[in-house]
Amino acid sequence: MGRSGDLPRGLVDRYRARDGVWPDDTGCPILHVDMDAFYASAEIRERPELKDLPVVVGGTGNRGVVSSANYLARTFGVRSAMPTNRARALCPKAVFIPPDFALYTAVSAGVMAIFRDFTPLVEPLSLDEAFLDVRGALRRLRMTPGRIGQEIRARVEAEHGMTCSVGVGSTKFVAKLASGLCKPDGMLVVPRTEVLPFLRPLPVGALWGVGKRTEERLVDRGLHTVAELAELPLPRLRRIVGNAQAEHLHSLANGHDPRTVVPETPEKSIGAEETFETDHHDRAVLRRELLRLSERTAGSLRGRGLRGRTVSIKVRFADFSTITRSRTLPLPTDVTQEIYRLACQLLDEQTPPGPVRLIGVRVEQLDDHGGAGDQLTFDEPERGWREADQAADAARAKFGGAAIKPASLLGAAPQRADVTRPRMARD
Secondary structure, X not given: OOOHHHOOHHHHHHHEOEOOEOOOOOOOOEEEEEEOOHHHHHHHHHOHHHOOOOEEEEOOOOOOXXXXXXXXXXXXXXXXXXXXXXXXXXXXXXXXXXXXXXXHHHHHHHHHHHHHHHOOOEEEEEOOEEEEEOHHHHHHHOOOHHHHHHHHHHHHHHHHOOOEEEEEEOOHHHHXXXXXXOOOOOEEEOOHHHHHHHHOOOEHHHOOOOOHHHHHHHHHOOOOEHHHHHHOOHHHHHHHHOHHHHHHHHHHHOOOOOOOOOOOOOEEEEXXXXXXXXXXXXXXXXXXXXXXXXXXXXHHHHHOOEEEEEEEEEEEEOOOOEEEEEEEEEEEEOOHHHHHHHHHHHHHHHOOOOOEEEEEEEEEXXXXXXXXXOOOOOOOOOOOHHHHHXXXXXXXXXXXXXXXXXXXXXXXXXXXXXEOOOEEEEO
């Protein structure tokens, strides 16, 4: 399903919204909204002079991986998850930018707030995409699903200077597939009565859960299209892909997807990590990178209205041996300095010496702000680290991710081959 953006567009052109007109959206309450080349678009918004250039975001060293590429870079064959060296070979004139997750988290929070203005039933899948169930909004706002999709696209562009693509359908599968097929900056509406005609001509790789190997196995058996898979007797499909996957794919191919939008999927942890271009022994360098990662992780927590009690670090050494160490606070936190202080303790007290290839910070045992209150101490200033973090968040949201950062991070940073976005682990 992640490859829907690469599927042939001509098969579904009749479902595309054009000039304020789209197909019948009756009975299509599920929207999938996906930001277009999100990281690259955010960087271009901050640096408009890059607008007409190929832009690649990701690790910039020999160990780096592409996180995002704008559509001009993609015409050269650059794709996310591609090694950076390969991307440079394909597009040597591209502008390569290390990721700025503080910026992306701030923009994501603003975009998700727009979604929630239309419906509380928002299920984020990542920083840049979400499902929405708008059936309640149809009555409250007196809009059709297509109109809501158009309004969301207009507001995202007006308020954040970036575009998104919207799929409208009767199920989550159809809506997500539709958003990928109308990228960039489009909207695709699949009428409830047209689901099967929409799906049938698509290649089997369009089905959610069909990876490269499964697709090759299906094609080897003569199953090239969704229609051919849908018509295959279920017992034969079980022999090809196994019982569980056969049931799943057969249902999708026949237009069935009972899953609902789940807005409150609990997040178990949030963290970030980075791989160095060269291995590091210097603990001062490692502590400075822990501050960078703590800031990124804490910003992601605050952007989602979460706090956590357990702080852990991950350290991978030059020989690829990896350790994790953790410590639990009496009360949950989203404060950068508190997370950083524990991370440094874990590094100094529980991590053996040796050349470090990768380092990461993660916060676990999450809850929202409706839980325990702030931890107070008698000598704590009236306005402290949390207020400083909140002020920094506001500055980044308004002026960009580089607007403010700790003074100790202003100097030269070690070369980082790859930097992950703040990742969420869910139940």
